[in-house]
Amino acid sequence: MSKSQKSRAKAEQAKGKLKETAGRAVDNERLTAEGRAEKTKGDARQAKEKIKDVFKG
Numbered sequence: 001m002s003k004s005q006k007s008r009a010k011a012e013q014a015k016g017k018l019k020e021t022a023g024r025a026v027d028n029e030r031l032t033a034e035g036r037a038e039k040t041k042g043d044a045r046q047a048k049e050k051i052k053d054v055f056k057g
Contacts, residue, residue: 019038
C-alpha cells in the first residue's frame with residue numbers, strides 16, 4: 001500500500017469517526033450520517049489498497 005494512500009485512508013477514517021461522534025454528541029443526524037459515510041469511504045479506500053498489495057506480491 002502506498003504511504004500516501006494509506007495515510008489518506010486513515011485520515012478519512014479518523015475524520016469520519018470524529019464527525020460521527022460530534023454528531024451524536026449534539027444530536028445532529030446529518031452530521032452523524034456524514035461521519036459514517038466518510039469513515040466508510042476511508043475503509044473502502046484502505047481495503048482497495050490492501051487488495052492491490054495482494055496482487056502485487
